[in-house]
Amino acid sequence: MTVITCIPPLAALPYNTLVVAAGVAAVGCAAGVVGCFAMLRRRALVGDAAAHASLAGVAGAFLLTGRRDLPMLLAGAFAAAAAGMVALVLVRRFTRTRDDAATAIVIGVAFGLGIMLVSGIPRWGFAGSAGLEQMLLGHTAAVTVADATLLATVSLLAMAVVACFTKEATLVAFDAAFAAAAGWPVAAIDVALLGLVAAMVVTGLPAAGAVLVTALLVIPPVAARQWTDRVGPLLVLAGAIGLAAALAGVAVSATVPGLPTGPLVVLAAATVCGVSLLAAPGRGLVARRIERAAVTRRAIRGMLIDACRREADAADATFDHAAVVGAVAGDGPRERRSVSRAWDDLVRQGLIEPLAAGPRWRLTPAGRGAAAERSRRRDGWLRLMETAPDEVRAGLTIDLPAPAATPTATAGKGVP
Amino acid sequence: MTGVTLTVLAATGSGWAMHGWAIATAAVVAAGCAVVGTLLVVRRLSLLGDAVSHAVLPGLAVAVLAGGRPGGLLVFVGAVVAALLTVGAARGVNAAGGLDEDSGAGVVFTTMFAVGVVLVTVFARRMHLDAQCLLYGDLEYVPFETLAIAGLDVPRAFVSGATVFVLLVAAAAATWKLQVFTAFDPAAARAAGLPVAAVTTGLLVATAMATVASFETVGAVLVVALLVVPAAAAELLVRRLHQLAIVAVLLAVAGAVIGYLVAWAGNVNAAGAIAVVLGVEYVVVACLTPDDGIVARLCGRLGLAWRVACEDRLATLWREEESGATGAAVGGLVAARLRAGGLIERQGPDWRLTARGRREAETIVRSHRLWEAWLGRHADLPLDHLHPPAEWVEHHLGRDVRRRIEQDLGRGGGDPHGRDIPPEV
Numbered sequence: 048m049t050v051i052t053c054i055p056p057l058a059a060l061p062y063n064t065l066v067v068a069a070g071v072a073a074v075g076c077a078a079g080v081v082g083c084f085a086m087l088r089r090r091a092l093v094g095d096a097a098a099h100a101s102l103a104g105v106a107g108a109f110l111l112t113g114r115r116d117l118p119m120l121l122a123g124a125f126a127a128a129a130a131g132m133v134a135l136v137l138v139r140r141f142t143r144t145r146d147d148a149a150t151a152i153v154i155g156v157a158f159g160l161g162i163m164l165v166s167g168i169p170r171w172g173f174a175g176s177a178g179l180e181q182m183l184l185g186h187t188a189a190v191t192v193a194d195a196t197l198l199a200t201v202s203l204l205a206m207a208v209v210a211c212f213t214k215e216a217t218l219v220a221f222d223a224a225f226a227a228a229a230g231w232p233v234a235a236i237d238v239a240l241l242g243l244v245a246a247m248v249v250t251g252l253p254a255a256g257a258v259l260v261t262a263l264l265v266i267p268p269v270a271a272r273q274w275t276d277r278v279g280p281l282l283v284l285a286g287a288i289g290l291a292a293a294l295a296g297v298a299v300s301a302t303v304p305g306l307p308t309g310p311l312v313v314l315a316a317a318t319v320c321g322v323s324l325l326a327a328p329g330r331g332l333v334a335r336r337i338e339r340a341a342v343t344r345r346a347i348r349g350m351l352i353d354a355c356r357r358e359a360d361a362a363d364a365t366f367d368h369a370a371v372v373g374a375v376a377g378d379g380p381r382e383r384r385s386v387s388r389a390w391d392d393l394v395r396q397g398l399i400e401p402l403a404a405g406p407r408w409r410l411t412p413a414g415r416g417a418a419a420e421r422s423r424r425r426d427g428w429l430r431l432m433e434t435a436p437d438e439v440r441a442g443l444t445i446d447l448p449a450p451a452a453t454p455t456a457t458a459g460k461g462v463p
Numbered sequence: 464m465t466g467v468t469l470t471v472l473a474a475t476g477s478g479w480a481m482h483g484w485a486i487a488t489a490a491v492v493a494a495g496c497a498v499v500g501t502l503l504v505v506r507r508l509s510l511l512g513d514a515v516s517h518a519v520l521p522g523l524a525v526a527v528l529a530g531g532r533p534g535g536l537l538v539f540v541g542a543v544v545a546a547l548l549t550v551g552a553a554r555g556v557n558a559a560g561g562l563d564e565d566s567g568a569g570v571v572f573t574t575m576f577a578v579g580v581v582l583v584t585v586f587a588r589r590m591h592l593d594a595q596c597l598l599y600g601d602l603e604y605v606p607f608e609t610l611a612i613a614g615l616d617v618p619r620a621f622v623s624g625a626t627v628f629v630l631l632v633a634a635a636a637a638t639w640k641l642q643v644f645t646a647f648d649p650a651a652a653r654a655a656g657l658p659v660a661a662v663t664t665g666l667l668v669a670t671a672m673a674t675v676a677s678f679e680t681v682g683a684v685l686v687v688a689l690l691v692v693p694a695a696a697a698e699l700l701v702r703r704l705h706q707l708a709i710v711a712v713l714l715a716v717a718g719a720v721i722g723y724l725v726a727w728a729g730n731v732n733a734a735g736a737i738a739v740v741l742g743v744e745y746v747v748v749a750c751l752t753p754d755d756g757i758v759a760r761l762c763g764r765l766g767l768a769w770r771v772a773c774e775d776r777l778a779t780l781w782r783e784e785e786s787g788a789t790g791a792a793v794g795g796l797v798a799a800r801l802r803a804g805g806l807i808e809r810q811g812p813d814w815r816l817t818a819r820g821r822r823e824a825e826t827i828v829r830s831h832r833l834w835e836a837w838l839g840r841h842a843d844l845p846l847d848h849l850h851p852p853a854e855w856v857e858h859h860l861g862r863d864v865r866r867r868i869e870q871d872l873g874r875g876g877g878d879p880h881g882r883d884i885p886p887e888v
Contacts, residue, residue: 091565092510141757142749147564148695151509152745155688159738162685166732258517259580262573269560269570307584310577317574324559332559 063192068297070195071254072290075312077202078247078260079267079289080209080282085244086268087220087278093132093241094264096153097248100131102161102257104249105182106168113173117194120182121249128245131157161257182252186307190253201250205243209282216240217278254293255309262313263289270320273327292316347389349421350375355399355410356418365407481606482727488605488621489719489737492677495628496689497715498635499673501708502666504694505646509687510565511550514572515667516674516686518549520579523678528586539675546671547664549575602680602723602733620680627676631669635708638662643704681734688738689715696741696748699756714744771858772797774827777806778857780816781824785882825885831857832878832885833868839879840872849879862887 085091101124108123109115131153138149218226219236227233251260271284296312325332354374358366376386393399398414503512522545523538531537549571557567609616635642644652645662653659677686697710722737750757776797801807806820816824834853838844877883
């Protein structure tokens with residue numbers, strides 16, 4: 048609580064809102080953590096099936112107890128989510144229906160059942176059912192202090208379970224076959240994972256609603272995955288992103304009247320995810336674009352220096368700028384631009400230099416060394432490709448020049 | 464809501480005509496979805512259908528804000544654009560993050576839906592979009608908004624649903640060979656120079672169209688049930704793509720009609736009831752499909768277990784006669800079956816094999832011992848490991864296999880335990 052009151056946009060909010068924010072933040076954090084394993088196990092949308100099924104459970108629990116009491120409703124939702132998962136497993140086990148269709152069937156039919164029951168409750172004369180429909184899109188403002196405490200407790204428990212079984216879950220997520228062979232109870236671990244997913248879906252219901260709670264499970268892990276290749280940091284980061292998104296969503300919806308909290312939390316998480324997909328170092332789109340450009344530029348430099356040496360060998364150890372660039376670049380203006388950038392690189396690296404007299408250029412000693420090294424490596428690869436058995440050659444993925452452009456072995460002998 | 468509607472319908476005295484229109488609308492919309500759904504299911508794109516059906520919400524909202532009428536062209540375009548955006552973004556997320564299909568779709572469609580909900584909430588006053596209706600559908604209200612066609616008051620939703628259905632069927636029929644090829648071997652289709660990417664895009668546009676046509680009747684989230692469930696059920700029943708499409712359409716129409724009637728009787732939301740009825744259809748089909756339905760396979764297994772039990776009992780009696788021991792008590796269902804089949808008979812206090820029973824028992828024991836002998840010769844197994852596999856295989860060896868094993872072993876040999884192998888009967 049004290050942490051939350053320190054955050055500027057939240058500090059001015061009434062106590063009740065803060066309690067709700069704490070509950071929702073705990074849910075966001077735990078859902079992010081649990082979602083990591085669902086993502087790694089390639090079952091990201093299993094949570095979606097559980098979420099859609101939970102609505103029927105909410106309605107069923109209300110029909111049975113006749114009261115709108117959050118713990119009861121959530122218990123019903125959990126039972127229905129678990130039943131949805133069982134249905135999924137049964138369809139996979141006993142029919143020819145493929146996984147994607149099985150998931151879609153559970154989503155559609157279970158949600159239909161939920162809507163049927165929810166629509167029936169008031170028409171069948173049950174009083175006090177108002178607000179059940181809000182489980183569809185979430186209605187954070189209706190969460191009481193006791194409810195928030197419940198949500199936070201379940202979330203903390205879920206995170207504790209994940210913390211205790213990280214090793215086992217990681218093993219199953221990355222190599223289920225090995226885990227089974229090594230004697231780990233893979234089925235039990237999977238069931239536990241599904242149970243955790245169902246629990247998080249149900250806890251997320253009051254905050255985000257049945258349709259959007261999947262987002263809390265899916266988006267933070269996808270965002271966190273961009274920044275790390277290790278499971279520990281992934282869990283921490285996904286939890287942090289979920290938490291931050293929840294707080295941001297609550298803060299915005301509290302300051303701007305009329306905006307629903309759940310979708311805002313999802314949009315906050317989606318923003319983080321978009322930024323991560325674009326800007327994360329290593330895996331991000333921008334980083335990979337830059338890396339690819341650097342690789343291309345290096346390749347062009349290599350082609351240029353080869354061309355320089357060919358020209359130099361053909362003439363009096365000097366060459367013409369236009370001839371070399373023309374040999375490497377095609378006709379396109381973009382291609383010519385990137386080739387002349389690579390030319391400038393070579394000059395800057397001291398591999399080629401202009402002659403003191405006249406417009407012609409020559410390779411420096413360092414440039415000749417670099418060209419010789421390239422040709423030595425290429426000859427090595429060519430020998431390997433010629434002598435290697437077919438099955439090895441098929442696995443070699445080096446971009447060799449087309450045969451016509453391959454310099455003959457004699458070309459290398461001119462190098463001092 | 465429906466309660467009121469139904470009262471109104473009853474009061475107007477034209478209840479049946481009104482319900483008839485609602486049922487017809489539901490049926491035609493379901494049929495259109497089933498056509499698209501067939502292709503989605505066989506191409507393993509079911510979840511894309513789910514994603515698209517969620518993601519058209521913001522497109523719809525923006526189109527309505529821009530002045531589009533529900534059912535109008537602008538709304539259609541908005542939804543299709545949103546659907547294509549979703550799919551493109553999902554592919555982008557997958558590619559950028561190196562993720563599997565599920566994650567990319569999950570990220571994008573939840574985000575799109577969130578955008579849609581925020582738009583609908585913020586601009587609720589300015590648009591005639593009811594979030595409740597978008598999510599649940601309002602099949603009950605369909606008959607109240609009509610167009611006059613040839614002197615008849617036809618509900619607008621029926622007209623748009625029927626138009627979309629006809630368009631989808633025509634598009635599917637026109638590209639049928641392409642669809643079949645792409646569905647069953649996309650790689651080969653691409654290698655053959657067919658426009659696979661264009662076919663996929665067209666399928667997504669069709670999904671968006673079917674989704675929009677269903678919006679007002681069954682609501683956003685239940686479209687996935689109409690798209691996937693009939694096709695998945697049909698896939699269990701038939702194997703050829705055109706049969707699959709036809710069966711899917713029939714199942715969808717049946718589901719729509721029965722679902723509406725259930726909703727009418729139970730006074731509940733019609734879209735939900737239709738989805739549930741479709742689910743029931745799927746379960747029934749999964750259970751009752753001939754050959755590989757759950758019930759058929761269960762019966763097959765029980766039948767096999769029963770045959771194995773009977774044959775084992777016969778073989779036991781035969782072995783007892785062979786070793787000279789008698790008097791083993793035979794009782795229970797298995798004995799009753801053997802006795803009814805004339806395979807065993809009572810002699811004093813004991814049960815004996817009849818001549819027919821002896822012949823059958825000899826065949827089984829012969830299979831058993833041949834298999835032991837063959838394993839003993841070819842598989843490097845200790846003597847006490849030969850019996851368990853033979854105990855299974857004895858029930859499955861045919862005359863031809865027995866003859867070939869015997870040829871392989873050479874005549875006159877016994878089994879590895881030194882007992883004679885009975886001759887072929």
